[in-house]
Amino acid sequence: MVMNLTKPAMPSDDKRWKIVNATMRRHGHSQHSLIEALHTVQEIFGFLDETALKFVAKSLRMPLSKVYGVATFYNFFTLKPQGEHTCVVCMGTACYIKGAPQILEAIEHIAKIKPGETTADRKLTVISARCFGSCGLAPAVAYDGEVAAKVTPAAATEKIRRWMNS
Amino acid sequence: MTPEELQKIADTELEAKQKGGHTLCVCMAAGCVSTQSDKVKESLQQAIEKHGLKETCKVKGVGCMGLCMAGPLVAVEQTGALYQMVTPQDADEIVKNLGKPPVKRLECDTTQPFFTRQKKIVLENSGIVDAERIEEYIAAKGYEALLEALTSMNPAEVTEQVSKSGLRGRGGAGFPTGLKWGTVAKARGERKFVICNGDEGDPGAFMDRSVLESDPHRVLEGMAIAGYAVGASQGYIYVRAEYPLAVKRLKDAIKQAERHGLLGHNIFGTTFSFNIEVRLGAGAFVCGEETALIASVEGKRGQPRPRPPFPAERGLWDCPTLINNVETFANIPPIIRNGGEWFAGIGTEKGKGTKVFALAGAVKNTGLIEVPMGISLREIIFEIGGGIPDGKKFKAVQTGGPSGGCIPEQFLEMAVDYDSLAKVGSIMGSGGMIVMDETSCMVDVAKFFMEFCMTESCGKCVPCRVGTKQMHELLTKITGGTATAGDLAMLEELCDVVKNTSLCGLGMTAPNPVVSTLRYFRDEYMAHINDRRCPAGVCKIGKEQLATV
Numbered sequence: 270m271v272m273n274l275t276k277p278a279m280p281s282d283d284k285r286w287k288i289v290n291a292t293m294r295r296h297g298h299s300q301h302s303l304i305e306a307l308h309t310v311q312e313i314f315g316f317l318d319e320t321a322l323k324f325v326a327k328s329l330r331m332p333l334s335k336v337y338g339v340a341t342f343y344n345f346f347t348l349k350p351q352g353e354h355t356c357v358v359c360m361g362t363a364c365y366i367k368g369a370p371q372i373l374e375a376i377e378h379i380a381k382i383k384p385g386e387t388t389a390d391r392k393l394t395v396i397s398a399r400c401f402g403s404c405g406l407a408p409a410v411a412y413d414g415e416v417a418a419k420v421t422p423a424a425a426t427e428k429i430r431r432w433m434n435s
Numbered sequence: 436m437t438p439e440e441l442q443k444i445a446d447t448e449l450e451a452k453q454k455g456g457h458t459l460c461v462c463m464a465a466g467c468v469s470t471q472s473d474k475v476k477e478s479l480q481q482a483i484e485k486h487g488l489k490e491t492c493k494v495k496g497v498g499c500m501g502l503c504m505a506g507p508l509v510a511v512e513q514t515g516a517l518y519q520m521v522t523p524q525d526a527d528e529i530v531k532n533l534g535k536p537p538v539k540r541l542e543c544d545t546t547q548p549f550f551t552r553q554k555k556i557v558l559e560n561s562g563i564v565d566a567e568r569i570e571e572y573i574a575a576k577g578y579e580a581l582l583e584a585l586t587s588m589n590p591a592e593v594t595e596q597v598s599k600s601g602l603r604g605r606g607g608a609g610f611p612t613g614l615k616w617g618t619v620a621k622a623r624g625e626r627k628f629v630i631c632n633g634d635e636g637d638p639g640a641f642m643d644r645s646v647l648e649s650d651p652h653r654v655l656e657g658m659a660i661a662g663y664a665v666g667a668s669q670g671y672i673y674v675r676a677e678y679p680l681a682v683k684r685l686k687d688a689i690k691q692a693e694r695h696g697l698l699g700h701n702i703f704g705t706t707f708s709f710n711i712e713v714r715l716g717a718g719a720f721v722c723g724e725e726t727a728l729i730a731s732v733e734g735k736r737g738q739p740r741p742r743p744p745f746p747a748e749r750g751l752w753d754c755p756t757l758i759n760n761v762e763t764f765a766n767i768p769p770i771i772r773n774g775g776e777w778f779a780g781i782g783t784e785k786g787k788g789t790k791v792f793a794l795a796g797a798v799k800n801t802g803l804i805e806v807p808m809g810i811s812l813r814e815i816i817f818e819i820g821g822g823i824p825d826g827k828k829f830k831a832v833q834t835g836g837p838s839g840g841c842i843p844e845q846f847l848e849m850a851v852d853y854d855s856l857a858k859v860g861s862i863m864g865s866g867g868m869i870v871m872d873e874t875s876c877m878v879d880v881a882k883f884f885m886e887f888c889m890t891e892s893c894g895k896c897v898p899c900r901v902g903t904k905q906m907h908e909l910l911t912k913i914t915g916g917t918a919t920a921g922d923l924a925m926l927e928e929l930c931d932v933v934k935n936t937s938l939c940g941l942g943m944t945a946p947n948p949v950v951s952t953l954r955y956f957r958d959e960y961m962a963h964i965n966d967r968r969c970p971a972g973v974c975k976i977g978k979e980q981l982a983t984v
Contacts, residue, residue, distance in 0.1 A: 303734035308676065308715050342736040342893075343717030345676050362639030362833065362869045363795035365883055399718065399887075402641035402678060404795035404867075405466050405503025405802045416469035 277327035280320045285313045289321075293328050300329050303339055307346055316347045344399070352387040352394035354413055354432045356425075361400030363407040368422075372408055373397060375422035376429055392433055436696035436703060438582055441573060444695075448574035456491030457533045458512040462562065463496035464648045465680050466641075466802075471523070472507035478526035479509070486530055498649020500562035501553075503802035505543055510562070519543035548818040549800045554781070556789050557765045558805045561649040566684050569691040572652040578697050580771035584660050585705045588771075593664040594620055597767065599775030601787035606632055606723070606760030607835060607864040608940075609786075609853040615757065618747040619665040622755035627667035629658050630751065630758045632728055633674040633681070636720035637836030638887065640867030642791040643761040645803050647674065647681035650765070651688035655711060657764030659698065660771060662709040665757050670711040671732055676718065685713055720837070720891035724939045725750075725758045727893065738893045739939035760865065762791055782808030786852030796833075796869035799824045806851075813847040816870055827872035831955070835864025837884045837891075838944030840951025841877060860951040862944070876973035877956040878963055881949045882910040888945040899942030902933035906949065913960060916967040916976035923964060927953065 276298075279286040292309040296302030306329070310321045317340050326336040340346045358364075358373045373384065376395055382388055384397040403409040406418030410425055417424075452458075461467075461476040479494045500508045505519035509529065516537040518529060525541055532538050555561070564571040572578070584593050598613025619627060631654060635643040647654060658670045674682050689711050692698040700708045714732050721727045722737040729751050731737040750756025766788060770778045779787050786808035792815065795801045799821030806815060812832060816822070823829050831841040840861035842849075849855050853863045871880065889903040909926045912918040930946035930953075937943045953960060962970050969976055 299734075301732075301734040304715065304717055304731065305734075308717070339734070339736055343719050345716075345718035360638070362836065362867070362883070363801075365638075366796055366869065366871055366875050366880070398677070399636065399720070400638035400640070400677075401465075402635065402644040403466055403469055403503075404639050404641055404793055404869075406469060406506075407795060407801070409469070416465070418466075418470050 277324060280324050286324070288313055289325070290328070293325070298329055300331055303329060303331070303336065304343075307336075307340055311346060316350050318348070318350075349387070350391075352391050354392060355394045355396065355411075356429060357396045357398045357411040358384070358425075359401045359403065359407070359409045359411070360397045361402075361404060361407070363404035364400075364409055367407040369408040372410060372420055372422050372425050375426050379426055379429055380433065388433070392435075393429065438586070438703065441578060441582060444570050445574045445576075448570050452574075456493070456513075459492070459494045459529070460497040460510040460512055460562070461494060462498070462500050462506060462508045463566070464499035464645055465678070466499065466503040467506035467508060468680070470506045472521075474523045475507050475509065475521050475526065478523035479530060482526040482530040485527070488530065488533070492530070492533060495565045496567065497563060498561045498566050499558075499645040499803050501558070501802045501804060502543070502549060502800060504800060508543070508562075511537070515545065517543040517545050547821075549802075549804075549821065552810075552814065552819050553805050554789050554807045555805050556769055556778075556781075557646060557653075557762055557791050558649070558803070559769070560653065561645065561803075564650065566649055566651055567687060569652060569688065569695060569697075572650070576772060577652055577768075578656055580768040581656050581659050581697065582703055584663055584771050585703050585707055590620060590664045590666065593660060593771065596771060596775040597664070600770045600778035601775075601782075602763065602766055602770065602778065603786065603853060604760060605762035605766070605790070605865070607838070607862055609863060612759065612763055615747060615759070616661065616664050618745075619667075619755050619757040622748050624755045626669070626752075626754045627665055628751045628754055628756045629662045629665065629667045629670040630728065630732065630756055631658055631670065631672040631761060631764055632723065632725070632758055633672055633678075633761045634716045634723045634728060635675060635678075635761075635865060636723045636891075637838075637865050637867045639793065639795060639833070639836055639869045640865050641793045642803065642866045644675075644678050644681050645793075646761050646765050646791070647678070648684055651681075651684045652692065653765045653768055654685075654761055655688060655692055655698065657767035658711060659702070659709045660767050661757055661759065661764065663707050665755075667757065668708050668710065670709065671714050671751075672711060673714045673716055673722070673728055673732060676715045682713060682715065689713070719893070720887070721893045721939070721941050724941060727939065728758065729756065736893070738895045739941075741938060762866070783850060783852045785854050790851070790863070790866060792866045792868045794820050794868050794870070797823055797827065797872035797875070798870040808852045809850045811848050811850055812842065815851070815868070816847070820870065823870070823872050827874065829870070830873050830875060831871045831877065833861075833869040833871065833880070833948075834867065835862035835944075835947070836867045837887045838862060838940065838947055839864045839867075840947050841871070841880065841955065842951075843955040860947070860954055862947070874971055874973070876914075876969050876971035877952040877959050878910065878914055878969075879971075879973045881952045882907065882914055884948040885910055885945070888941065892941065892945075896938040896942065898933050898936040899938065899945065902929055902937070902942070903945050905929055906933070906946070910949070913963045914969070914974040914976075916963060916974070918964050920964060923960060
């Protein structure tokens with residue numbers, strides 16, 4: 270098999286692409302590193318855009334369709350930019366029976382968006398998650414990555430309102 | 436690393452412990468961290484400095500102590516005193532009272548059944564050792580089992596001990612671990628792999644997360660022993676990306692073990708080499724299925740494939756692969772240390788050892804527990820769990836998540852093991868145990884799990900992809916009060932079809948929550964269909980529903 274060893278050029282001068290490259294290099298640019306590479310992109314850029322998907326596809330010598338297939342198969346990856354703040358409501362079983370649906374309803378009501386959406390002013394993204402594994406503290410909500418325990422709809426509304434008015 | 440060096444690390448560690456003084460152990464597992472235990476730890480450190488006790492007292496972060504609902508938890512190592520719901524403001528008082536009777540206001544009663552009724556094997560170090568220091572694990576007999584296996588046993592003897600122990604897979608299906616190891620050991624192939632399944636996707640389960648956060652080295656040691664037994668030199672741990680703390684602790688633990696020569700080339704000077712890499716999941720429940728997990732480790736979409744061939748013969752990159760769950764591997768070091776017979780002496784005839792459960796939902800003491808197999812559900816829920824809060828009435832306990840079922844009150848006396856749970860229409864599962872009281876509607880619960888399976892179906896086979904969607908629609912009709920008796924018949928038929936014709940475990944078990952609720956709570960379904968009302972008052976039916984449209 271003739272290997273094409275020329276690496277594609279970085280999409281821009283942005284130094285962060287070097288980190289993406291380093292992840293792929295650590296795995297010898299093998300196609301097995303696709304998920305790891307996408308994790309790195311999302312970690313540093315916040316989401317996976319077309320430029321990133323194309324760059325990863327070229328670097329790993331894979332069709333873009335396959336990369337897109339993987340990126341959309343897994344819930345953890347997002348192809349859209351997130352808002353300034355993210356509110357993730359856990360909808361695991363324990364949280365569900367302890368009132369997570371009411372929390373989500375309250376948040377939807379005041380933010381006027383559904384889970385998976387971002388407000389028009391890009392201030393807030395609301396996500397419903399499968400399970401944080403914080404079942405002992407149900408219902409749980411993660412505000413910008415920090416998990417809050419035993420949340421009430423009122424407390425969630427208060428927090429969201431503060432973010433939206435900031 | 437030589438055996439002498441290992442012993443020296445343990446001795447130094449134990450010597451430091453015997454110097455006297457006090458050690459404050461702060462729970463640094465994800466549960467307590469989300470109630471600010473990191474800030475509590477900082478304040479305790481400051482308080483120690485303020486009172487000039489730096490020489491005699493120290494603070495350390497430890498793993499999960501179990502009682503998540505009372506977090507953050509702080510323990511005094513030397514006296515065994517346990518403090519609950521500690522705030523940073525309490526730090527001063529706790530430090531001032533070291534060496535005196537514990538602060539009454541914050542004390543957590545360690546004589547309550549929650550603590551006394553448990554039996555800890557997997558969690559023996561959890562809440563005691565600092566997960567971020569390999570030295571503490573070594574002092575707690577860590578890596579002794581690996582040393583013993585490598586230097587005084589041959590691979591077949593290791594597998595024999597595991598077989599003798601009667602250990603069955605803790606991921607849920609309960610396949611005999613020794614048999615699996617033997618199959619992989621016998622399989623022909625130049626390269627073999629060991630994979631640890633840490634893709635704890637069951638909503639309502641957090642055992643694996645806690646084990647990985649609290650005692651990561653135990654899992655690494657178990658994997659290395661497995662590698663020796665089956666003839667593999669490379670291992671992968673597949674962990675959910677949703678567990679950042681577990682991922683970080685694991686990666687750090689691997690680095691430490693490599694630095695100490697406990698992973699890598701020629702471990703303990705033998706010819707055995709073993710490396711472990713972490714692979715991140717990306718949020719797909721189906722990846723808990725072994726063939727889907729393998730596809731995901733290979734960087735592909737996590738879709739299962741038909742079995743046979745089983746991964747034991749053709750797994751990762753078509754090589755023989757051993758896949759076990761986190762808790763299964765965590766059981767291995769003590770089995771090798773104490774012998775298979777010791778382990779087989781715990782539990783029931785067909786379920787040996789202990790099981791870790793994540794106890795949550797409508798129960799007073801929510802948290803992580805480890806109990807011997809054969810304990811009754813009543814003991815777990817009403818003694819260890821402290822019963823149902825707010826004077827409510829017990830309705831059901833759900834085990835096995837979306838693949839399991841709801842068990843009603845009449846079976847509370849039943850001894851918990853793989854077979855008894857299967858007999859009543861549920862499964863052991865990975866260990867999620869959600870208690871429900873009278874305020875939960877069982878039809879709504881069934882709909883919740885069906886919604887989960889529908890969205891998590893990978894789409895490869897028709898029965899699962901289309902069947903779960905149809906079942907979800909029917910359940911939505913029932914909870915909305917618009918279903919007919921014909922819809923119920925259709926639902927029952929679909930349960931049968933999806934169960935018997937799906938490709939993998941996800942589809943095969945997806946109907947379980949519906950089947951079990953239909954079996955024990957049929958009256959609730961009938962109330963929704965015939966009387967157009969929800970007995971628990973959860974579902975919005977009729978006028979209420981119109982009002983929200």
